[in-house]
Amino acid sequence: MTALSGIDPRTASAEIDLTALGDNVRAIAAHVAPAEVMVVVKADAYGHGIVPCARAARAAGAAWLGVATINEARLLREDGDTGRLLCWLFGEDEDLVVPIALDIDIAVHHPAQLSRVVAAAATAGRTARIHLKIDTGLTRNGCPPELWDDLCSDAVDAAEAGAVEVVAVWSHFAAADDPEHPANAQQLAVFNAAVDRARSLGLTVGIRHLANSAAALAMPAAHFELVRVGLAAYGVDPADGDLAERAGVRLRPVMRLRAQLVSTRAIAPGTAISYGHRWTAADSTVVGLVPLGYADGIPRAASGWGSEPGASVLVEGSDPRRAPIVGTVCMDQFVVDLGPDAREEAGDEVTLFGGPDTPGASDWARACGTIGYEIVTRIGARVPRTYAGGGQ
Ligand SMILES: *Cc1c(COP(=O)(O)O)cnc(C)c1O
Numbered sequence: 001m002t003a004l005s006g007i008d009p010r011t012a013s014a015e016i017d018l019t020a021l022g023d024n025v026r027a028i029a030a031h032v033a034p035a036e037v038m039v040v041v042k043a044d045a046y047g048h049g050i051v052p053c054a055r056a057a058r059a060a061g062a063a064w065l066g067v068a069t070i071n072e073a074r075l076l077r078e079d080g081d082t083g084r085l086l087c088w089l090f091g092e093d094e095d096l097v098v099p100i101a102l103d104i105d106i107a108v109h110h111p112a113q114l115s116r117v118v119a120a121a122a123t124a125g126r127t128a129r130i131h132l133k134i135d136t137g138l139t140r141n142g143c144p145p146e147l148w149d150d151l152c153s154d155a156v157d158a159a160e161a162g163a164v165e166v167v168a169v170w171s172h173f174a175a176a177d178d179p180e181h182p183a184n185a186q187q188l189a190v191f192n193a194a195v196d197r198a199r200s201l202g203l204t205v206g207i208r209h210l211a212n213s214a215a216a217l218a219m220p221a222a223h224f225e226l227v228r229v230g231l232a233a234y235g236v237d238p239a240d241g242d243l244a245e246r247a248g249v250r251l252r253p254v255m256r257l258r259a260q261l262v263s264t265r266a267i268a269p270g271t272a273i274s275y276g277h278r279w280t281a282a283d284s285t286v287v288g289l290v291p292l293g294y295a296d297g298i299p300r301a302a303s304g305w306g307s308e309p310g311a312s313v314l315v316e317g318s319d320p321r322r323a324p325i326v327g328t329v330c331m332d333q334f335v336v337d338l339g340p341d342a343r344e345e346a347g348d349e350v351t352l353f354g355g356p357d358t359p360g361a362s363d364w365a366r367a368c369g370t371i372g373y374e375i376v377t378r379i380g381a382r383v384p385r386t387y388a389g390g391g392q
Contacts, residue, residue: 005382006381006382006383006384007291007292007296007382007383007384008384009384009386010260011259011260011262011291012257012258012259012260012290012291012292012296012383012384013257013258013259013383013384013385013386014047014048014255014256014257014379014383014384014385014386015255015256015257015258015354015385015386015388016048016049016052016053016254016255016385016386016387016388016389017252017253017254017255017256017388017389018052018053018056018254018387018388018389018390019388019389019390020235020252020253020254020389021048021053021056021057021060021233021234021235021254021389022056022057022059022060022389022390023060023252024232024233024234024235024251024252024254025037025039025056025057025060025061025062025229025233026060026061027249027250027251028216028217028227028229028232028233028249029060029061031216031217031247031248031249032211032216032223032227035223035224035225035226035227036063036064036225036226036227037061037062037063037064037216037226037227037229038062038063038064038065038066038086038209038226038227038228038229039053039054039057039062039064039065039066039229039230039233040065040066040067040228040229040230040233041053041054041057041065041066041067041072041076041230042066042067042068042069042072042230043068043377044377045234046230046231046234046373046376046377047255047297047376047377047378047379048234048254048255048376048385049385049387050067050072050075050076051075051076051079052385052387053254054076054079054081055079055081056389056390057233058081058083059390062083063083063084064083064084064085064086064226064228065081065083065084065085065086066085066086066087066088066228066230067085067086067087067088068087068088068089069087069089069090070087070090070094070096070098070099070104070106072087073085073086073087073099073102073104074098074099074102074104077102077103077104082103084105085103085104085105086104086105086106086107086131087099087104087105087106087107088106088107088131088133088141089107089141090106095120096116096117096120096128097120097123097124100117100120100121100124100126100128101124101126103129105129105130105131105167106128106129106130106131107130107131107132107133107170108130108131108132108133108151108155109132109133109135109141109142109143109151110143110147110151111147111150111151111154114130114151114154114155114158114164115154117130117158117163117164118158118161118163118164121163121164122163127162127163127164127165128163128164128165129164129165129167130155130164130165130166130167131166131167131168131169131170131207131209132151132152132155132166132168132169132170132198132203133169133170133171133172134148134169134170134171134190134191134194135171136171136172136173136186136187136188136190136191136194136210137174137183137186137187137190138171138172138173138174138187139174140172141172142171142172145190145194148194148197148198149197149201152197152198152201152202152203153201153202155203156201156202156203159203166203166204166205167206167207168205168206168207168208168209168225168226169191169194169195169198169203169205169207169208170207170208170209170210171187171190171191171194171210172210172212173187173210173211173212173214173215173222174187176211176212176214176215176218176219176222176238177214177238177239177240177243178239179214179218179219179243184215184219184222187210188210188219188221188222191208191210195208206225207224207225207226208224208225208226209224209225209226209227209228210222210224211223211224211227211228211229212227212228212229212230212231212238213229213230213231213232213233213238214232214238214239214243215227216228216229216232217232217238217243217244217246217247217249218243218246218247230373231372231373231376232244232249232251233254234253234254234255234376235251235252235253235254235255235354236251236253236360236361236362236372236373236375236376237251237360237362237372238372238373240362240365240366240371240372241362253353253354253355253360253361254354255353255354255361255376255379256351256353256354256355256358257292257351257352257353257354257379257383258316258349258350258351258352258355259290259291259292259349259350259352260291260346260347260348260349260350261288261289261290261344261345261346261347261348261349261350262289262290262291262333262346263288263289263346264286264287264288264289264338264342264344264345264346264348265286265287266284266285266286267281267284267285267286267287268281268284269281269282269283269284272327273287273326273327273335274303274326274327274328274329274330274334274335275327275328275330276327276328277327278303278305278306278327278328279304279305279306279326279327279328281326281337283340284340285337285338285339285340285342286337286338286339286340286341286342286344287326287335287336287337287338288315288323288335288336288338288342288344288348288350289333289334289335290313290333290334290335290336290350290352291332291333292332292333292334292352292383293329293330293331293332293333293334294329294330294331295331295332295380295382296332296379296380296382296383297375297378297379297380297383298329298334298352299311299329299364299368299370299374299375299378300328300329301367301368301369301370302325302329302334302364302367302368303325303327303328303329303334304324304325304326304327304337305327305328309324309367310324310325310326310329310367311324311325311352311359311363311364311367311368312324312325312336312359312363312367313325313336313350313351313352313358313359314350314351314355314357314358314359315336315338315342315344315348315349315350316348316349316350316351316355317344317348317349319343320357321339322359323336323337323338323339323350324336324337336350352364353375360372361375361376
């Protein structure tokens with residue numbers, strides 16, 4: 001997608017407030033201090049734009065950035081970022097010389113992977129900085145506990161040979177968004193035992209990191225030396241609710257998704273709307289057309305079908321109010337019910353989420369049966385991002 005094939009930013013855009021991002025990073029840093037903060041900017045900074053968000057995070061004091069892929073990390077280096085940077089997901093055929101040569105820390109979760117890193121370090125002619133990942137119960141990515149001794153012993157040998165520097169031991173929670181979930185305490189115990197074991201096998205473990213946004217907000221015992229924060233930095237509560245509020249951390253949404261109405265029209269009772277005629281007006285009303293659809297990441301599950309309400313937008317202007325989606329969300333557009341007395345016209349503004357007093361990404365997530373993460377990360381490449389605020 002190029003800017004030329006995207007939506008005209010006058011018509012619809014995702015406004016990214018980098019001042020809010022910086023404020024969120026500082027608020028989280030104050031909450032977790034003395035632990036340091038890694039701001040996670042994978043997936044195009046959760047849809048917000050990786051380069052401007054990475055710069056803003058650094059300007060707000062982020063000692064670390066985190067990404068999933070090597071290419072994401074490489075992009076940041078090409079942008080001139082020289083700070084500490086971790087990537088943690090790469091495939092069997094990827095060239096590990098690239099991250100090592102670019103001074104990117106890499107995650108290692110298996111003895112075979114460590115062998116690849118050692119070989120790549122020799123080719124690169126420098127020491128690879130690695131973070132050993134133990135699976136503490138997410139059962140996704142991480143060293144299975146039965147291989148942990150082997151991985152640690154191999155890492156001791158590789159460190160003695162100068163091939164690697166073991167920077168950290170780390171892991172990831174399965175249910176941190178539910179602080180009462182019994183898995184949290186179990187994972188914490190497995191993690192502490194794995195660190196102890198690594199130390200007793202001869203590793204110096206300078207940094208331990210386990211917490212994502214939810215644990216950074218709600219689980220002080222998981223802060224250790226470093227926390228990895230994605231969603232909260234973008235001002236979306238990780239638990240569809242009030243984890244941030246309960247932690248006394250004030251977060252502001254970074255993305256405001258807005259559009260101009262393309263048209264408005266009065267419709268008579270009995271008028272059916274959009275594909276499948278899944279919504280029919282009971283009374284006379286006025287509807288408005290919003291030029292964003294599922295190709296832009298508006299979930300089709302946000303549709304308003306029959307009496308099942310979908311998501312809603314905030315109508316801006318002199319009479320601000322919520323207007324629900326009616327009928328099926330299409331590829332490029334959807335319809336909202338502005339109410340019988342609506343005075344809005346084509347060109348008037350609606351906010352889908354993220355403004356002051358507007359629905360949040362969490363409200364959309366609730367209406368769509370998903371999580372705020374999916375709402376923001378799926379905003380498509382056709383939607384232009386516009387940037388305001390510091391750190392650019
Ligand atoms: C995405 C990710 C994070 C950030 O999670 P949030 O819940 O967005 O804070 C942290 N660690 C790992 C391993 C991740 O994949």
